[in-house]
Amino acid sequence: DVKVTQSSRYLVKRTGEKVFLECVQDMDHENMFWYRQDPGLGLRLIYFSYDVKMKEKGDIPEGYSVSREKKERFSLILESASTNQTSMYLCASSLWPYNEQFFGPGTRLTVL
Amino acid sequence: DAKTTQPPSMDCAEGRAANLPCNHSTISGNEYVYWYRQIHSQGPQYIIHGLKNNETNEMASLIITEDRKSSTLILPHATLRDTAVYYCIVTVSNFGNEKLTFGTGTRLTIIP
Numbered sequence: 001d002v003k004v005t006q007s008s009r010y011l012v013k014r015t016g017e018k019v020f021l022e023c024v025q026d027m028d029h030e031n032m033f034w035y036r037q038d039p040g041l042g043l044r045l046i047y048f049s050y051d052v053k054m055k056e057k058g059d060i061p062e063g064y065s066v067s068r069e070k071k072e073r074f075s076l077i078l079e080s081a082s083t084n085q086t087s088m089y090l091c092a093s094s095l096w097p098y099n100e101q102f103f104g105p106g107t108r109l110t111v112l
Numbered sequence: 113d114a115k116t117t118q119p120p121s122m123d124c125a126e127g128r129a130a131n132l133p134c135n136h137s138t139i140s141g142n143e144y145v146y147w148y149r150q151i152h153s154q155g156p157q158y159i160i161h162g163l164k165n166n167e168t169n170e171m172a173s174l175i176i177t178e179d180r181k182s183s184t185l186i187l188p189h190a191t192l193r194d195t196a197v198y199y200c201i202v203t204v205s206n207f208g209n210e211k212l213t214f215g216t217g218t219r220l221t222i223i224p
Contacts, residue, residue: 045212101156101159106153
């Protein structure tokens, strides 16, 4: 089975802190994605990556950056965390050319 | 991407077929219909997808109307573990480089 793991299930940070969310997949997938999920808004795509060192903006990239130095790892970075970034963050991966995305369990981030 | 409309919630008796509708009246000819579900406290899980023909796999069946303006996901023998939020998504399939836009979905509750 494909496994997508995220570094933390729960995280509490303070406003202004730099936050790193890590995602690792073990099935050699080319594509990786970061979403955030908020009540009433569904899942929204932040960034995605089709290959190592490649990244593209999703629908809500403001306030975030990403890094993909190795194929299996995709990091989401909050340069200066703000309270409106309190959310559930979900990572996903997919194998080119297939479209099925496999999701991790999510990281619930609270920014105080 | 075309938008989808789903009922916010549905109930289904355990052991019966659960039929989840989705309207996508502005779907384009090259757009696929995807279904995912999200069980509480987990990441979304891919169920099935289709273009114009009906599809079936071990989890569910997908019925797409001839005009492709609506579809129905069928869980043939619902169990309590099928209680989840179900998302209908329409997107262009670009050989694995698709962007999935999740709405708020249908909250399906299986009643014992």
